[in-house]
Amino acid sequence: MEDEMEYRRKERTALAVIVVLASLAIASLLVAFSYYCYIRNKVSRRLKNRKRVDHEDKGDSGNLQVTTDKGLQVFTFKQLHSATGGFSKSNVVGHGGFGLVYRGVLSDGRKVAIKLMDQAGKQGEDEFKVEVELLSRLRSPYLLALLGYCSDNSRKLLVYEFMANGGLQEHLYPGSGSNSVALKLDWENRLRIALEAAKGMEYLHEHVSPPVIHRDFKSSNILLDKNFHAKVSDFGLAKLGSEKAGGHVSTRVLGTQGYIAPEYALTGHLTTKSDVYSYGVVLLELLTGRVPVDTKRPPREGVLVSWALPRLTDREKLIQIMDPALEGQYSMKEVIQVAAIAAMCVQPEADYRPLMADVVQSLVPLVKCNRSTPKIGSSPSFHATPNSSSALPDPSRASG
Numbered sequence: 011m012e013d014e015m016e017y018r019r020k021e022r023t024a025l026a027v028i029v030v031l032a033s034l035a036i037a038s039l040l041v042a043f044s045y046y047c048y049i050r051n052k053v054s055r056r057l058k059n060r061k062r063v064d065h066e067d068k069g070d071s072g073n074l075q076v077t078t079d080k081g082l083q084v085f086t087f088k089q090l091h092s093a094t095g096g097f098s099k100s101n102v103v104g105h106g107g108f109g110l111v112y113r114g115v116l117s118d119g120r121k122v123a124i125k126l127m128d129q130a131g132k133q134g135e136d137e138f139k140v141e142v143e144l145l146s147r148l149r150s151p152y153l154l155a156l157l158g159y160c161s162d163n164s165r166k167l168l169v170y171e172f173m174a175n176g177g178l179q180e181h182l183y184p185g186s187g188s189n190s191v192a193l194k195l196d197w198e199n200r201l202r203i204a205l206e207a208a209k210g211m212e213y214l215h216e217h218v219s220p221p222v223i224h225r226d227f228k229s230s231n232i233l234l235d236k237n238f239h240a241k242v243s244d245f246g247l248a249k250l251g252s253e254k255a256g257g258h259v260s261t262r263v264l265g266t267q268g269y270i271a272p273e274y275a276l277t278g279h280l281t282t283k284s285d286v287y288s289y290g291v292v293l294l295e296l297l298t299g300r301v302p303v304d305t306k307r308p309p310r311e312g313v314l315v316s317w318a319l320p321r322l323t324d325r326e327k328l329i330q331i332m333d334p335a336l337e338g339q340y341s342m343k344e345v346i347q348v349a350a351i352a353a354m355c356v357q358p359e360a361d362y363r364p365l366m367a368d369v370v371q372s373l374v375p376l377v378k379c380n381r382s383t384p385k386i387g388s389s390p391s392f393h394a395t396p397n398s399s400s401a402l403p404d405p406s407r408a409s410g
């Protein structure tokens with residue numbers, strides 16, 4: 011009897027040992043299998059990446075699409091070289107602070123503008139990074155889209171959608187610009203461009219968190235597509251300074267002469283209202299057809315804001331400062347309203363300048379057909395008549 015009990019106990023112990031050992035074996039197998047899967051996954055991912063790079067190195071400009079997590083396309087230098095006909099002079103459409111701007115055609119047929127960083131230029135790789143980082147998270151029909159970039163050692167290139175009619179300044183000041191044929195902008199087109207640019211700025215200031223201050227808003231940074239619809243460009247480059255704690259203030263950070271808000275120029279204190287000032291200067295350009303600073307003019311007329319501001323609220327004087335290229339073909343009522351908005355935007359006291367949302371609100375009723383195909387150089391439907399309006403709009407309508 012005792013033997014039997016002893017035998018049973020041994021049997022139970024043996025069974026327990028077997029169960030424990032079997033469990034351990036299964037657990038080890040599971041661990042080993044998981045590790046195998048993990049390694050396999052890692053290796054296959056690495057192989058995939060290597061294949062992609064090999065593909066790129068071979069310069070396969072055909073169907074290669076490397077897209078970053080930011081939704082931007084990464085191009086090889088070779089791809090952009092062939093898109094621009096070897097960066098041929100005939101494809102140069104402009105030259106700015108970043109470097110030369112080329113027109114190009116990608117292998118899939120898309121027309122693009124390619125900015126090639128001027129290595130000896132005043133802007134560096136940091137600005138390139140900011141442009142890529144910032145532009146990749148902003149999307150608005152009123153902002154120029156960055157399609158991709160190339161960062162090949164010291165060669166940095168930015169690839170944008172192509173704007174067939176170039177910068178606004180080329181049309182306001184024919185002869186100032188690049189290859190595109192300057193076309194006379196009538197009043198209706200000027201109004202629509204003002205509204206679309208205001209919507210771009212409204213997006214930067216009010217629809218993005220934290221707000222983006224453009225810092226270099228000007229007529230050459232308003233680009234026009236084939237139908238003369240406007241988009242704001244170059245805001246990534248302008249944003250850089252604010253991220254450098256205690257960093258030096260470069261000329262780029264200060265923006266462009268004639269557009270800089272007085273308080274920013276004097277104190278370096280930057281707010282969205284500095285952009286509103288620059289926007290007001292562009293409105294003055296649209297009204298008068300004059301550049302912001304013109305050293306060839308008599309001393310009192312050289313600075314557009316100082317010259318125009320006292321004339322904006324006087325109806326008779328306003329007619330005298332209007333762009334002669336408009337040949338008097340505009341609605342005086344609309345001109346008075348735009349002049350009032352411009353006056354509020356360029357006033358020295360930043361707090362009293364309107365918000366861009368207010369500017370948009372004020373311009374919307376003046377623009378007849380939003381986003382339709384504009385008629386360039388066609389007869390406008392309104393003419394300046396001395397009696398078309400009797401009063402300036404209430405400035406409080408547009409103030410913030």
Ligand SMILES: Nc1ncnc2c1ncn2[C@@H]1O[C@H](COP(=O)(O)OP(=O)(O)OP(=O)(O)O)[C@@H](O)[C@H]1O
Nearest residue numbers: 103104105106107108111123170172173176177230
């Ligand atoms: N996406 C584009 N499509 C077509 N033309 C463009 C495009 N981007 C720029 N350009 C042309 O190139 C010119 C130079 O542009 P760029 O932005 O390099 O310099 P900028 O605006 O004159 O000065 P800054 O460097 O201070 O912004 C523009 O005026 C325009 O004619």
Ligand SMILES: [Mg+2]
Nearest residue numbers: 106230231244
């Ligand atoms: Mg520009």
